[in-house]
Amino acid sequence: MRNIxxxxxxxxxxxxxxxxxxxxxxxxxxYNRFHRAKFLGLANEFTGRINTQxxxxxxxxxxxxxxxxxxxxxxxxxxxxxLNFNRRDTSVQAYQDSIPYDxxxxxxxxxxxxxxxxYNTVNADKNYIQLNRGSKDGITDNMAVVSSxxxxxxxxxxxxxxxxxxxxxxxxxxxxxxxxxxxxxxGTVEWDGNNPRIILMKKVPRTVEINKGDSVLxxxxxxxxxxxxxxxxxxxxxVDAATGTYILKLRTAANFYNLQHVHVIENVExxxxxxLFNETRKKIEEVKxxxx
Amino acid sequence: xxxxxxxxxxxxxxxxxxxxxxxxxPHLHKFITPYLYYLFILWLPFSxxxxxxxxxxxxxxxxxxxxxxxxxxxxxxxxxxxxVRPFVIGVLTPKDSSEFNYREPSPRAMQWTPYMVYVLxxxxxxxxxxxFLEWLDVGNFLDFIIKVIATTGISMLMIFTVELIFPRRxxxxxxxx
Numbered sequence: 212m213r214n215i216x217x218x219x220x221x222x223x224x225x226x227x228x229x230x231x232x233x234x235x236x237x238x239x240x241x242y243n244r245f246h247r248a249k250f251l252g253l254a255n256e257f258t259g260r261i262n263t264q265x266x267x268x269x270x271x272x273x274x275x276x277x278x279x280x281x282x283x284x285x286x287x288x289x290x291x292x293x294l295n296f297n298r299r300d301t302s303v304q305a306y307q308d309s310i311p312y313d314x315x316x317x318x319x320x321x322x323x324x325x326x327x328x329x330y331n332t333v334n335a336d337k338n339y340i341q342l343n344r345g346s347k348d349g350i351t352d353n354m355a356v357v358s359s360x361x362x363x364x365x366x367x368x369x370x371x372x373x374x375x376x377x378x379x380x381x382x383x384x385x386x387x388x389x390x391x392x393x394x395x396x397x398g399t400v401e402w403d404g405n406n407p408r409i410i411l412m413k414k415v416p417r418t419v420e421i422n423k424g425d426s427v428l429x430x431x432x433x434x435x436x437x438x439x440x441x442x443x444x445x446x447x448x449x450v451d452a453a454t455g456t457y458i459l460k461l462r463t464a465a466n467f468y469n470l471q472h473v474h475v476i477e478n479v480e481x482x483x484x485x486x487l488f489n490e491t492r493k494k495i496e497e498v499k500x501x502x503x
Numbered sequence: 504x505x506x507x508x509x510x511x512x513x514x515x516x517x518x519x520x521x522x523x524x525x526x527x528x529p530h531l532h533k534f535i536t537p538y539l540y541y542l543f544i545l546w547l548p549f550s551x552x553x554x555x556x557x558x559x560x561x562x563x564x565x566x567x568x569x570x571x572x573x574x575x576x577x578x579x580x581x582x583x584x585x586x587v588r589p590f591v592i593g594v595l596t597p598k599d600s601s602e603f604n605y606r607e608p609s610p611r612a613m614q615w616t617p618y619m620v621y622v623l624x625x626x627x628x629x630x631x632x633x634x635f636l637e638w639l640d641v642g643n644f645l646d647f648i649i650k651v652i653a654t655t656g657i658s659m660l661m662i663f664t665v666e667l668i669f670p671r672r673x674x675x676x677x678x679x680x
Binding site: 223224225227228231232234235236237238239240257258261265269 | 578
């Protein structure tokens with residue numbers, strides 16, 4: 212008996228080692244799959260708190276990716292807006308065209324694509340924005356560009372296979388057809404090249420009541436822009452003595468200083484509209500010309 | 504700074520680095536898991552008793568297990584290297600020189616070659632045992648061998664780098680202190 216005790220005493224460290232190994236392995240094989248939650252329940256409070264702190268920091272590194280995902284999601288939602296669809300009068304329908312219908316007879320009028328700004332200026336009087344999507348992604352001239360929160364940014368004026376050039380609202384040659392949100396009066400929005408936060412709206416008749424802070428939206432009669440996207444809010448108004456119409460100073464809705472993600476919106480029927488418009492004009496010209 | 508406080512801080516740093524840096528970065532390959540935390544056990548002072556080493560090792564492994572949700576896996580490997588450590592030190596260093604002059608194992612205390620051999624032996628034991636326990640669940644033998652070699656390689660590289668970047672200025676222990 213004494214020898215046994217002596218033996219245990221002599222190899223006490225070794226026995227401790229064996230016991231600890233046994234405990235570890237018992238943890239490993241007993242708790243491994245099903246009881247893991249139980250084993251961890253004790254310490255979860257502790258590790259959880261440290262993990263939370265760590266997450267605060269880690270989140271910043273994934274913000275960009277998260278941002279991109281949200282932007283993409285927004286774009287898919289933008290494509291579902293009822294504004295993008297029109298109801299075609301089917302009673303006088305004579306032909307089938309290629310634009311897809313849904314079951315309610317709605318057809319797509321506007322199609323949105325996400326894009327990222329790769330180059331942007333606000334300081335020149337002719338400001339251009341470059342996007343990372345080009346003709347390969349189906350971008351063509353005259354598509355509307357709105358910022359990620361749905362505010363008007365500009366119009367595509369040139370495309371290469373992988374990039375497209377956008378004429379920003381802050382371009383002295385830019386004119387956008389706009390309408391007052393409250394009364395629906397239509398005018399044009401231009402920029403005088405002075406302040407990147409202020410653009411001008413002209414040709415609004417003086418009969419309209421103007422209040423500071425009124426919203427100005429894209430007009431429903433534009434070929435390029437889908438209707439009801441915010442351009443800006445009225446800052447102040449003056450009267451143009453020459454024409455007797457208002458000159459409204461608008462504060463731009465989109466912040467051109469930090470544009471990152473934008474949507475490029477295509478008017479699917481633009482070609483048809485423009486063709487009709489030009490043909491009509493030609494026809495009228497011919498009529499006006501005195502027959503000989 | 505007292506010995507105890509220094510080692511507690513060291514343990515916290517090693518565990519945090521292991522959990523939040525080395526386990527988070529994208530690994531070179533699924534076989535190559537960078538492990539560094541067990542360097543804490545290799546750096547424990549000579550003066551810790553063998554029983555103490557065992558319990559400290561068990562605790563270190565268990566804390567990491569809590570973070571990595573692998574109950575017992577690292578604890579088992581740590582207990583093993585904590586048990587073997589005194590024997591390896593005893594073989595590699597003359598009994599009466601370094602152990603009394605320096606506080607803990609380091610390239611300064613043991614010379615570079617014996618120190619790296621000491622690290623290599625314990626690294627292979629740690630990884631070998633741990634991968635073996637993992638391998639009992641899944642995997643084939645070739646995977647096991649490759650994984651042990653690859654993980655040991657990356658660990659040795661990291662420990663070597665750590666020793667070069669953070670040379671521990673250990674005071675020479677004298678009788679006057």
